[in-house]
Amino acid sequence: MPSLWQRIKTSISPVRSPIFAAAPTQKVRMDIAGRRSSPPSYTSDPEKSGAQISVTIISDPEELTTKKKLNVFDKITRLAGSSEVFFIMMALIAVWVLLGIIYGTTDTWQIIMQNASSIQVYVTDILLIRQQQNASRSLMTTLAEIQSRNKTCERLLRQIPGCQWMETHKDDPKELLVNGRPVEDEVEENLYMVNGRPSRFQYVWTKTCHAVSTVLGSLWAFIFYWIGILVWVGIGKLYDFSDTWQLYINTAVAVVLTFTSVFLQNIQQQQEDSLEKCLEYALKIDAEVEHRLRELTEDFKPNPIFEIAPPPRGRLERYIDNFADAMGSMLGVVISVVFTIAWVAVGPLLQFDDNWVLIIGTFTGLVGFIDGFVLRNLYCREEKIVGDEFNRIAWSDRKVLDLLNVEVPEKTMGKRKMDTRISIATGDALGSTAVSVGAVGFVILLLVIASAMQWSTTGQLLCNTPTMIIEGFLLLVLIQAHNIANEERGVEFNGVLKRRLLLNSYVHSLDGYM
Template identity: 35%
Template sequence: MSFAQKNIFELFRKAGEKVEVRGVAPTQIVHAGNKTQEDKERNITMFIEKPKQRRLDRWLDKVVQISGSQFVFLSILTALLTWALLGIKFGRNKTWQILISDAQAIICYIFDSFLVRQQLNAYDEDMAVATQMQSRSISNLRMLSKLKDQSSQEQQAKLVARLDREFYVNDSIASQLPSEGRLGRLVTFVALTIGHMVTIFLFWVGVFIWLGIGHLFDYSDTWQLYMNSASSALMVFTFIFIANIGERHSVYTKKCLDSLFQADSSLELRLRSLTHDVRSNIEVVIPAPKVGKIQRAIFYYTDFVGTLVGIAILFTVFAAWVAAGPALKFSSNWWLFIGTYAGLIGMFDGFVLRNMQSRLRSYTDAAMQVVDRRDRLLFETIGLPFPVTGPEEKIPVTRRVSQTLDRITSHQFTVVAGFLTVVGLVAGASAMNWSLTGQLLCNVPPSIIESFLMIVLVTGHNSIEEKKRSELLILYERRLRLSGYVEMIEGLQNESTLGSQDKETVVYTTSTPIVSE
């Protein structure tokens, strides 16, 4: 087997595999007083994620980042509004509706790959955060234990009591983390509105109203095209919106992580200065999660969709579709074919995206729970009360419904049901000889289902983002408490040093002979 064949074999074998994650926090070095400022600034205090080795991966990540940019969002939104205005004149024309449906399906299919890649990148970042936080916690625990052994029980009790009096959890903690700008808060508000259960309810009300008036149009192709166009436009908007808020919130989270890691590295540096500990932070390994066969198959699919392979397949099909145009005389069926293909694949990708969003988050939640347990151990070691996050609030009905919907739509068997739905729609269209009505059968229901899944995807994103911000604030607040403890020990040591110096000065003075005049 040649080297190239081995690489291809490894590519197909490893796809879908969730491997162990390794990471180590940069060790903070206490520099000597004669070091230059440049030497002192060599310590890495911000969150740094290991860059990807392959140039193709870095290039694709840049494309994904651009797809969620403000420019792309506004450009596609402008195109949607232009389409809506032109629809006043051309809206009744079937070719116009089919052409627009094709364009929207292709855009959504391309963004499917981008969103898959975006979620995979978010998972890599969250796991990198978890490993580095765990790595530094191990060193901090060792040094805090050493520091505690150097203090008497009386001093320890005074420290805890003093810190408890001087440090209170208030709004000033939140203000020390970066805050979103006006536009960021506006986008977050829109995301909360789109992902709200009321919006989902209104979506289905609209679908049932459309079904209810079907008899007025004799359930014609035109009646189906109206829903196809409307749902396709909604899909395009939700896709570009999700891509935009995903990148926007990623940038904001990175700023918060920088603040958190600066506080964490500062705590480590102070502890090393006090304990003279020079042992490097150790590498942490998070074991690979156990993945069943069905879930592995889903991840296998996402590993290809999240690369250029999915887009390459799309362009291959698109080229074949263009080549078949003359043979089909560029008929309505020909126009609708590419939209049918992209729509069916897009609907299935919608199920996959929901599954990915929930399953990957469960893995990062498990990793962050280890960070939480290590933090608790840090506080227990020095006898400091573990900060309470506050009483659990009663979960409103809409939140409970949302959580139930999340579990149902993200289950692996729901993805299987989505695949079987695609197979059933293809069989139905084949029985109709892929006529206009048959192709609309493969366009309209998938378009409705995918639009619904995209709204639910926004709901899931909102829930994850809210939990992530809460976690970052809690972790930041804990490090402020621990830093306050270490700072007080520094103060006590300084006082003790000054006291010893004063005492030595008194003894020296009194021992000096008094010379009489």
């Protein structure tokens, strides 16, 4: 077990390592000596079993896996993605609007919103990076566990007479029914059982989130957003392109940023929780398959460790990952705290004027701007890795089912509409490594301009305005990426569950015994 210092160090500066897992080995405990003279009637409920032996599933606690327990920072990240936090943030925006109605929409009222939004989005970006890293590592570890058990099931099936390719393919392909019903019907019912019956509030809230995310992640939302920006640019001459004119757009975008960032974190947490439940259910079916095969073969060799090697990365991608590892850890929080303390300390020197007030928003805005592009780059690369791993599992499953001459009906993604393809292409372009590097160069350019203007109010607004506008659009792109990933994961898991139900039905139909 790692020491306290090692755990603290890992939480502050995480180390990237290969993903690996060994599925917990299912063991059969026999209460009678000798080999069985007749096949048992298998059931998962010992009280209903008429078998001559008592069967118990035992999971080996010593199996290796990269799936770790959540630390305090991880628990905070999950809490931040809850619906309760989302409603609290919306209530705070409502209070700010109410104060503006009562006391007037002054420059100070707007600056307060901009600074608060910049800080909130900056913190949320850190949590989004952490959320993405945790979800990706947990998902990939589960997929490694599935592959580990696949290796064992294939090996055990080859030991059973009649399960060889030449034997099973003498007849037409088997059309298996699961519990006497078509596999598609069984998949739908099992998915319903896994997710459970939601309360009325949960049902309405889930449907509302889905509808809102579909709208925000659409090409039309992208177009409407930029039309609003062009209208603001068009009225600039009426305001002589003044600081007040810049404040207007900064305030409007600040509200958008606060809503979309918290909403994104909430719907991602919903997706992560749902997928985790579904995969846990698939693992239980896998365990039943392994258990039955071990009953038939009396082979108790442990499941192998399956490792998913990290993909090759270029130098720029390693820099991006190092930045993400730092910002998505306690180190990012420490940097924020240090800067905040320094900002408060210089307050008396600047007489707590408007420039001083803007400093914290400028810092968090510029760093949050880079965080947004880094996050999009991570999404693009991780989605490809996860998609490839699901494809490998599908190939491994089909290999086993083909050995048994069992046909696998597959559900595929339909052709996407033109507007969806355009929005996906836009998101992919913004997630490229070159664009992430370009974002850093853009921030450096803004810093040079602001320094030349001696960090005046106008200079700081020049740093805030373009970065907030682009980051607002980027969050819409991230919501669109979430929608696409959610749809793809649904299709992929449907296939995983379907193939496991078919294999489970097949192995429990075997009545032979070696």
